Amino acid sequence: MIEFEFLDGTKTNTDEFGLTVKEFEVEPLTLRHRFEQIEMLEGNIPMGSTHEQRRIMMSARLFLDDPNEFPLYRDWIQGVFARLQPCYITDPRQPFKRWLVIPEGTPEYEHRNYGRVVYVTLNWVTYGLPYAEAITTTLTPYEWGQGYFWGAGLEWGENQYSFSNTNRFIINNFGNVELDPRKHKEFRIVYKGASDGLTITNLTNQEVFVYNGVSGVDDEIVLDRIFTTKNGLNIVRDTNRRVITLAAGANEFILAGTSSPFEISFEFRPLFY
Structure with missing residues (x-):
């Protein structure tokens, strides 16, 4: 189950949309270096390095009792995951951190088993810094059982x-x-x-x-x-x-x-x- 929190405070997760997550993959960091070159000078002059934007991909399955239900689920998914505003994503395998992202591209749907199983692929890119952040601040009370920093x-x-x-x-x-x-x-x-x-x-x-x-x-x-x-x-x-x-x-x-x-x-x- 992948959790989502929007900037207005509303929360949802993949279970609420009937999605069974198969894969949740955060792209590795890509380094970009800038160099200057001067004629007749060996090598180059380093001008700085940075990390580029990262992509996050989620693939999931949607199980339907009736293939005719698909448009309803598709519209629900579009209504949440095609917003123009960023949101936070949390992977429960690492509940202490979250990613600020914005949707990228178009949701992909692949129908199987006569339309009763739909494979869904969603993509995001990091919004601002290409890093995850702690879900709470350092002054949040660290209470046992909350799982903030597990x-x-x-x-x-x-x-x-x-x-x-x-x-x-x-x-x-x-x-x-x-x-x-x-x-x-x-x-x-x-x-x-x-x-x-x-x-x-x-x-x-x-x-x-x-x-x-x-x-x-x-x-x-x-x-x-x-x-x-x-x-x-x-x-x-x-x-x-x-x-x-x-x-x-x-x-x-x-x-x-x-x-x-x-x-x-x-x-x-x-x-x-």
Whole structure:
């Protein structure tokens, strides 16, 4: 059974359409490299590499009591899987992650057994980043039995993403993709409390964010993607205009300019190849 969630919050799955899934295949990542060449210079000059859009294919079977039922099922399938808006797909074999996709091409139908069995093929392409993302954020309560991160390789109580009155800690990006707030749509760091020259340093990749102002015990400083606010007001001009990214795996942080009591939290969705 493959599950679908649309941006308006509605959910459905292949069982509701009578589809028995035979195959659900995510295309491997395709790397694209760019090089420049200069005459009389050996080799080439690397200009960067990236991952291209990925395709997802699902094949399923539809069993009908009466072949005349097919138009009804066909219209149901078209009504859901031919939308122009993206949706999230989750494979229950890996329930901790989902893919943001949009339909591609035309649904294919192959009729067998005098029309009582229909083989259905549907295709999607990734919408935006070519990676899967965690179905919940790092601040979602990790409750036993919810299955949020089953299969992700995490141990119970292993990770922490909010801290009080602690200037040194580890943030685990348990995905295998670097998280860059300039590209990733969900990445928030929230600092609540007093500070003077708040400095957040990721020792793992040597990235530093600095707020050149002060905050009171009831103030809230938010780094939300490329935006920085204090109590909802833009304070980018009072910062060093840098962002904090997360390497895959453990990221060691150190804070400076803090004054107890304070809290800091990191909320994001890890990405997976």
